[in-house]
Amino acid sequence: MNPTPEPTPMPLHADLEEVLAGGARPPVGRYRLDLATGDWVWSDEVFAMHGFEPGGIVPTTPLMLSHKHPDDRSRVDGILRRAAETGLPFSSVHRIIDATGKTRTLAVTGQGRRDQATGQLVELFGYFIDVTDVQRDAAAREASASIRASAENRSVIEQAKGVVMVIQGVDEDEAFALLRQTSNRANIAVRDIAATLVHMFSGPNVTEVPTREAINTFLADPTAPGDH
Known part of the structure; x- marks a missing residue:
């Protein structure tokens, strides 16, 4: 095989941009595929990503x-076939199951x-x-954000239920039903x-407590124009 020239910048798949957005530096390895023989050349890092010792197998x-x-x-097979036909730059994110049975997420770029x-x-x-850890960290961040958002949602709903309970003179279940x-x-x-209901009571421009009529009007049609 002739020496491989230094790669020119390749466009990144949207999924790849997303998983690398956190600024982490995941393991990177190089490869070459001879299209005439089907022989692959992997750097040591690519062997490790697939769960093998460097040079431990013949990559095909x-x-x-x-x-x-x-x-x-x-x-992935389709992406490789198109790349082999066109030679155009490509990138993709996909999962593998390495030689030890571990599922990893790899990104591949090429031309x-x-x-x-x-x-x-x-x-x-x-x-x-190898973006496995990057995706795991991103998933953890998303889960934490989801938990925080859920807690915030519960908090405002609990406040709104309290408003309805006081204004309507109903219990907690009836307030949530409304x-x-x-x-x-x-x-x-x-x-x-x-x-919106909580904002009607505690918004920055609120100067007086909304009347029961105003609350009932809002609950009847929250899309109608009004002070809320």
Whole structure:
């Protein structure tokens, strides 16, 4: 094989941009694929990503595809086939099951190289990036944000229920039922109904407590123009 030139910048798949957005530096390895022979050349990092000792196996396309997650295998195969036909830069994020049975998430970027004399596409080259930990950290952040948002939603709904209980003279279950009925009728989320209701009592421009009539009017039609 001829020496591989330094890769030019490759466009990133949207999923790849997302998983790398946190600024982490995941493990990166290089590869080359000879399109005439089907032989792969992996750097030590790519062997490790697949759960092998460097040089421990002979990397081939069938072997590589056998390690792809079953749900991602056909998609990755299609990406490789198109890249081998066009040589255009590509990037993708997919899962693999390494030699130890561990599921990893890898990003791959690549492009083709053509023979300067014939113009024939002769190889693909690029990078594998192990983004398993990056995605795990992102998932943890999303889960934490979801928990915080859920707690905030519960808090404002509890406040709104208290408002309805006092104004309407009903118990907690009846107050929530009224909020839910308003939500269903107006096709507006309960948390948004609750937030507006609480704002009517505690917003920065509130100078007097809303009347029972004003609350009833809002619950009857929260989309109608008003001071809320």
